[in-house]
Amino acid sequence: MQPTRTVEVDAPSGRSRIELGCGLRRHVGARMAAAGVAASPAARVALVRDAGVPASMVADVRDGIGAPVVDIAVAGGEEAKSLETLGAVAARMLDGGIDRGGAVVALGGGVVGDLAGFAASSYMRGIPCIQVPTTLLAMVDASVGGKSAVNLLRGDGTIAKNMLGTIVQPPLVVCDPECLATLAPRELRSGLAECIKHAVIADEAMLGWIEAHADAIRAVDPATMLELVDRNVRLKAAVVAGDERDDGRRAALNLGHTFAHAVESSMHAACTHGEAVAIGLVAASRLAGALGAAGSAGLEARVRSVLGSVGLPVVLPVPRPAADLRAAMGSDKKRRGGVLRLVVPFAAGDVRTGIAAPDEAVDAAWRAVGAG
Ligand SMILES: NC(=O)c1ccc[n+]([C@@H]2O[C@H](COP(=O)([O-])OP(=O)(O)OC[C@H]3O[C@@H](n4cnc5c(N)ncnc54)[C@H](O)[C@@H]3O)[C@@H](O)[C@H]2O)c1
Numbered sequence: 001m002q003p004t005r006t007v008e009v010d011a012p013s014g015r016s017r018i019e020l021g022c023g024l025r026r027h028v029g030a031r032m033a034a035a036g037v038a039a040s041p042a043a044r045v046a047l048v049r050d051a052g053v054p055a056s057m058v059a060d061v062r063d064g065i066g067a068p069v070v071d072i073a074v075a076g077g078e079e080a081k082s083l084e085t086l087g088a089v090a091a092r093m094l095d096g097g098i099d100r101g102g103a104v105v106a107l108g109g110g111v112v113g114d115l116a117g118f119a120a121s122s123y124m125r126g127i128p129c130i131q132v133p134t135t136l137l138a139m140v141d142a143s144v145g146g147k148s149a150v151n152l153l154r155g156d157g158t159i160a161k162n163m164l165g166t167i168v169q170p171p172l173v174v175c176d177p178e179c180l181a182t183l184a185p186r187e188l189r190s191g192l193a194e195c196i197k198h199a200v201i202a203d204e205a206m207l208g209w210i211e212a213h214a215d216a217i218r219a220v221d222p223a224t225m226l227e228l229v230d231r232n233v234r235l236k237a238a239v240v241a242g243d244e245r246d247d248g249r250r251a252a253l254n255l256g257h258t259f260a261h262a263v264e265s266s267m268h269a270a271c272t273h274g275e276a277v278a279i280g281l282v283a284a285s286r287l288a289g290a291l292g293a294a295g296s297a298g299l300e301a302r303v304r305s306v307l308g309s310v311g312l313p314v315v316l317p318v319p320r321p322a323a324d325l326r327a328a329m330g331s332d333k334k335r336r337g338g339v340l341r342l343v344v345p346f347a348a349g350d351v352r353t354g355i356a357a358p359d360e361a362v363d364a365a366w367r368a369v370g371a372g
Helices: 024-035 055-065 083-095 110-125 136-142 177-182 185-202 204-212 214-218 222-242 249-254 257-270 273-290 296-309 322-329 359-368
Strands: 005-011 014-020 045-050 069-074 103-108 129-133 147-153 159-167 172-175 339-347 350-357
Touching (some): 005 222, 014 024, 024 055, 024 172, 045 055, 045 083, 055 103, 069 083, 083 147, 103 110, 110 129, 110 147, 110 159, 136 177, 177 222, 185 204, 185 222, 185 273, 222 249, 249 339, 249 350, 257 322, 257 339, 273 296, 273 359, 296 339, 350 359
Parallel strands (some): 014 172, 129 172
Antiparallel strands (some): 005 014
16 A cells, blocks of 8 residues: 655654555555565564554554564553663563564554654664554654653652653654544544644644644544644654754744643643643743734634634643742743743744743733633
């Protein structure tokens, strides 16, 4: 089977080919052969998969690989991004006879993608990793750009997220929107928050497209999801190609995230990362207004409306004082001269990074999402 759409990522460290198509999960081996990955007849493939991915989807992928498979199931969840799990996966690869002619196929969401990507990029000093993302977030975000990582446990028992990792472009990403049918609605919304963030970075037309297709998106209509993933992958691919190592332009992808991290750290289990990003996008839009951007009221109203149309929140689940939330944003690396530097959407398609945001403007942004 040929992919319906393809997107090429041309980054300094290498190229990545992203292939999209309904049903493409059954043809991973043929797509690998077409890409020249693990092409030797003796090649073995490690299938590193999230144990939460439905069994029929695993069988579809495994049966289509067309080479001896070393099946490695990983219990999902952020805890899987640990050195301990990384070591266990690599040991299973070794025991299973994966050598330098082999490859890893990562089947799952961003957690398994990050873990398997790191395992592949360091195993025997690097073998190819084919990403087969099964969550919307992994399709539109985590599988594009080549970043892999595990978390580190600090001496004081806290977790340092994504502290060890690599940037290596996956030669092939196979995206099958049909995989999204079994995703929990909350996981789907998590990916949608990133899609709406991309739309604000792109332009008004992409925001309008999501709003116009909100019903089909909520129903996980495969053709609509294919179009959604395609549009988002193209946007992220273009940003990554211009700034693979996150020194400049890629920072725009952090839109809403400094607000979101403060929400997550202040109210823990009360909302998911995606829900926190949604709230962060509204706050960032209000921040643009507080900084005097013309037309920002219109953008904020658009962002609220699009988020609402797919069931994402636009206010804090638990009200907190604005000053407390501002303090939770203020890690040293985001402050210069005592002032926060943030990503600000001056308009859809005009997102600027490193903008100085005085405390009063940041507090006004927090009040827009229900802070006291
Ligand atoms: N590398 C990057 O550039 C990058 C970018 C963004 C996020 N990330 C990372 O991605 C991770 C989050 O990824 P995520 O949101 O995909 O979460 P996840 O990988 O934890 O998956 C979410 C849940 O969905 C389940 N699942 C996966 N596919 C399914 C399917 N098709 N049907 C039913 N259930 C399914 C999983 O078992 C899991 O419980 C974080 O660790 C984050 O740091 C990485």
